Amino acid sequence: MKKPKFGYGWLIKWILAAILIAAGILMKIYDEEVVYATTGIAIVIFSLLRVVPLLKTLKKEVLRTINLIEIIFDTIMGGVMVYVVFSGKATEAFWLGLYGYLLAVFFYARGLIFFLSLFYWGEKSEGMKFWFHIVCLTIGTAIFVLAVQAVDIISTLGWIVLFISVGGAVYLGVDGFGGYRKYRENSKALNETKEKKKKAPVEKGLPQPIPEEKEEKETYIN
Known part of the structure; x- marks a missing residue:
């Protein structure tokens, strides 16, 4: 019988769920500082992590140059x-x-560079990536219009991030619940295995055959 395996991924997911909710609440309470910082850090990470894989896989020098400038x-x-x-x-x-103008430029530039590389320099792409960059262009344009109209974008983003955080936390919590249930089932199986081992008789050695007694012939005196 295989020994049950214990995984603790459920615990990490629950911790991340709590962090997500806390981050979402903080972003709503401290709109300007947290949203500004989160956006900046996310853009830096997104940019730096793309450098090596992107430049290595692009075939044309002009595309490498344009994408490097964007990064x-x-x-x-x-x-x-x-x-x-x-x-x-x-x-x-x-x-x-x-803030609104910077964010608009970020999204619009990403979408524009993608479509330029697609239609002018023959870079091939999958359908999901195509629609993602359509969304980038749309978001960039929408944010630019809101920025021109002096709409409070940071407050709106705070609400959006809060809803995303809660949704992500719920997903991680439910997923973690499934992992915890499996963990408890494995724990139960382990305890049942130990109980069976305790109840089983311990054999110290192999049973030895019992020697047959030889019948002695009786002698009769006539």
Whole structure:
């Protein structure tokens, strides 16, 4: 009988679910600082992690150059966002207004570069990626219009992130519940196996054959 395997992924998922909810709540309470910082860090990570795989797989030099320029620009933009937060300027009117334009440029540039590489330089792509960049262009345009109209984008993003965080936490919680249930079943199976071993008789050695007694012939005296 195989020994049950114990996994603790459910615990990590529950911890991440709690962190997600806490992060979502903090982003709503401290709109400007947290949203600014989160956006900046996300852009920097997204940009830096793309560098090596992207430049190695692009075949044309012009595409490598354009994408490298985009990555450098995005990294600088994300760094500026993080700097604004840690310098305590995130609540200033200038930076609040600039946030929408920076975000719009990020999304629009990503979509535009993708479609330029697709139609002008013959870069092939899958359907999901195509529609994703359509969404990027749409989001970039929408954010730009909202920024021009001086709409409070950060507050809106705070609500969106809160809903996403709660949704992600629910998913991780349910998934973790399934993992925990499996963990308990394995624990139960392990205990039952131990009980069976305790109840089973312990054989110290193999049973030895019992020697047959020889019948002695009786002698009769006539």
